[in-house]
Amino acid sequence: MSSLAETKAAVVEEFSMFDEWLDKYEYLIELGKNLEVFPVELKTDERLIKGCQSRVWLDTQVQDGVLRFRADSDAIITKGIISLLIRVYDGRSAQEIAADNFDFVEQIGLRENLSPTRANGLNSMIETIRKEAERNV
Amino acid sequence: MHLMDIDQIRSQFPQLKEKVYGRQLVYLDNAATSLRPVSVAEKWAEMSLRHNSNLHRAVHKTAVDATEEYESTRAAVAAFIGAAAPEEIVFTSGTTQSSNLLASCLEHGNFFAEGDEILICEAEHHSNIVPWQMVAARKGLKIKVLPIDDRGQILISELGNLLTPRTKICAVAQASNVLGIINPIRKIADICHANGTLVFVDGAQGIPHLPTDVKEMDCDFYAFSGHKMYAAPGTGILYGKRSLLEALPPYMGGGEMIESVSWEKTTYAPVPRRFEAGTQNISGVPSLRPAMEMCKLLAGREITAETERVKTFLLGFFSAHPDITLYGNPDDPAEKLPIFSITVKGAHHEDLALILDKMGIATRSGQMCAEPLMDGFGVTGMLRASFAPYNTMQEAVYFTECLQKAIDMLK
Numbered sequence: 001m002s003s004l005a006e007t008k009a010a011v012v013e014e015f016s017m018f019d020e021w022l023d024k025y026e027y028l029i030e031l032g033k034n035l036e037v038f039p040v041e042l043k044t045d046e047r048l049i050k051g052c053q054s055r056v057w058l059d060t061q062v063q064d065g066v067l068r069f070r071a072d073s074d075a076i077i078t079k080g081i082i083s084l085l086i087r088v089y090d091g092r093s094a095q096e097i098a099a100d101n102f103d104f105v106e107q108i109g110l111r112e113n114l115s116p117t118r119a120n121g122l123n124s125m126i127e128t129i130r131k132e133a134e135r136n137v
Numbered sequence: 138m139h140l141m142d143i144d145q146i147r148s149q150f151p152q153l154k155e156k157v158y159g160r161q162l163v164y165l166d167n168a169a170t171s172l173r174p175v176s177v178a179e180k181w182a183e184m185s186l187r188h189n190s191n192l193h194r195a196v197h198k199t200a201v202d203a204t205e206e207y208e209s210t211r212a213a214v215a216a217f218i219g220a221a222a223p224e225e226i227v228f229t230s231g232t233t234q235s236s237n238l239l240a241s242c243l244e245h246g247n248f249f250a251e252g253d254e255i256l257i258c259e260a261e262h263h264s265n266i267v268p269w270q271m272v273a274a275r276k277g278l279k280i281k282v283l284p285i286d287d288r289g290q291i292l293i294s295e296l297g298n299l300l301t302p303r304t305k306i307c308a309v310a311q312a313s314n315v316l317g318i319i320n321p322i323r324k325i326a327d328i329c330h331a332n333g334t335l336v337f338v339d340g341a342q343g344i345p346h347l348p349t350d351v352k353e354m355d356c357d358f359y360a361f362s363g364h365k366m367y368a369a370p371g372t373g374i375l376y377g378k379r380s381l382l383e384a385l386p387p388y389m390g391g392g393e394m395i396e397s398v399s400w401e402k403t404t405y406a407p408v409p410r411r412f413e414a415g416t417q418n419i420s421g422v423p424s425l426r427p428a429m430e431m432c433k434l435l436a437g438r439e440i441t442a443e444t445e446r447v448k449t450f451l452l453g454f455f456s457a458h459p460d461i462t463l464y465g466n467p468d469d470p471a472e473k474l475p476i477f478s479i480t481v482k483g484a485h486h487e488d489l490a491l492i493l494d495k496m497g498i499a500t501r502s503g504q505m506c507a508e509p510l511m512d513g514f515g516v517t518g519m520l521r522a523s524f525a526p527y528n529t530m531q532e533a534v535y536f537t538e539c540l541q542k543a544i545d546m547l548k
Contacts, residue, residue: 021158022492022495022546025491025492025495025546029488029547053487053502054485054487055517074485074517075487075488076485076488076547077488077491077492078487078488
């Protein structure tokens with residue numbers, strides 16, 4: 001498994017290839033469509049992340065000393081973003097995630113180019129992942 | 138009146154020339170807030186830069202000028218909506234403050250007794266639901282819902298059955314911010330009045346599109362927001378029939394809302410100043426005058442004809458599209474404003490709005506401050522494209538092309 005820094009750098013590198021926002025969205029939509037199926041019984045209110053215009057569910061498990069994330073959304077671009085977050089943070093230790101600054105989100109231009117309501121949603125997703133990590137340190 | 142063609146009108150709204158992400162902005166979020174014409178911005182700036190002074194108090198020239206600007210705006214608003222006198226116009230910060238002011242003053246004026254009822258239309262904006270719920274919770278009132286049919290039209294046949302001797306007020310929009318449907322206010326008012334029920338009309342969406350006459354509608358109270366009809370944000374009005382306003386206690390205390398103040402007994406100014414405590418929106422309120430002038434210009438024949446073409450085109454496009462459901466589709470298209478809320482099979486409203494944004498088109502996605510209505514239709518949100526009279530057929534066509542591209546991307 002690549003290191004956290006390497007994975008983040010790979011994501012930033014991938015996004016640097018897109019000049020056009022619509023191409024970034026095409027890519028996020030593709031990622032969203034390929035996100036691992038989220039069991040319907042996990043779509044509970046406790047797993048629902050507040051602050052998003054679209055609904056987002058996040059499930060966190062501790063397995064062999066690392067955090068495992070699964071998530072879903074009813075909006076496909078959000079699912080694409082989730083897919084990126086999972087790719088970067090799934091299977092890492094709680095300590096490593098809690099210590100991270102989630103800077104790659106800005107580097108790929110997601111935070112400032114999504115609408116403030118969506119940015120709130122993105123912030124809520126990141127906050128939830130960070131809190132889950134801190135809780136499990 | 139001087140007639141202007143649509144290009145001349147559009148040149149009055151500089152934001153229409155803005156670019157976003159390098160693309161021409163197509164602004165279709167007018168139901169949230171309209172763009173401002175130069176005339177409004179100029180009046181607004183003029184009030185700040187030349188006539189700034191507090192109102193109704195000082196004897197100096199600048200104060201007199203500012204007060205004159207403010208009070209002549211009140212008279213102009215009264216004339217614009219057909220009120221009997223300027224005293225029937227209370228300036229507020231917008232429709233939300235108007236409905237809160239009314240609900241609060243009715244409550245404190247002991248208008249309601251425990252067990253009384255308030256009737257609210259199912260399609261209302263939260264601003265015409267929540268203030269009434271708050272009063273209902275404090276006073277032990279019952280909220281009843283006036284339903285709409287699946288095309289979005291008020292089930293007027295139900296109105297008589299819902300009214301009881303305890304129904305004190307009916308709260309309904311002139312036109313829905315989601316469905317764009319123009320409600321039959323006069324009919325509603327006649328039925329309510331026969332029952333002794335007052336009628337409050339939220340005109341936030343109606344005023345920029347419809348010739349509005351409160352006497353013709355025969356509503357008891359009417360509210361609108363300046364920012365949705367080209368004026369400065371933070372302006373708005375509550376109209377009330379004079380005898381009704383006079384029966385109400387003040388809303389907030391302080392400033393020029395008094396007649397005299399003493400430790401023993403404070404008495405209050407006559408209407409409407411009784412409801413205007415504190416320093417008013419000195420710069421913003423006079424901008425309602427050029428805004429109303431703009432409303433009149435935009436009601437011209439050529440502009441109205443273009444809006445009708447846009448409406449016919451979009452109603453046709455949405456009805457023919459296999460994946461699109463349009464909410465608010467009245468039997469007679471004349472009963473709909475150019476506000477189009479849709480859901481698309483297989484595409485989330487937020488995804489559509491995000492992609493359209495990157496194509497330069499400003500739309501709204503989500504629940505549009507009408508959660509009970511969304512629940513009623515069984516959806517978590519919608520995509521709304523709301524047109525103003527300055528929007529063109531060309532923009533409507535571009536919107537449908539981009540919407541189709543967005544749908545294809547998401548499929």
